[in-house]
Amino acid sequence: MSKTDGEMACRELVELVTDYLDGRLTVPERLRFEAHLAACSGCRAYLGQMRLTLGVLGRISERTISPEARERLLSVYRAWTAQHN
């Protein structure tokens, strides 16, 4: 596998995805990244998944869930399981 200025490999995209989401790529890297995305549905799906995962983790670490909120979530969960059993 040779590294050229041309097409980016899926493996390379995977390695760069966190930098891309953090806005840390250089402009040429970013352009190649987006060019690959435009041509590769697998990597588009991967990026969507990563964005979702990192977004969720980021929110949780930013502010912890209050006891009231957790209690509410638990009651919703209990009501849901009661309905579906």
Ligand SMILES: [Zn+2]
């Ligand atoms: Zn790809």
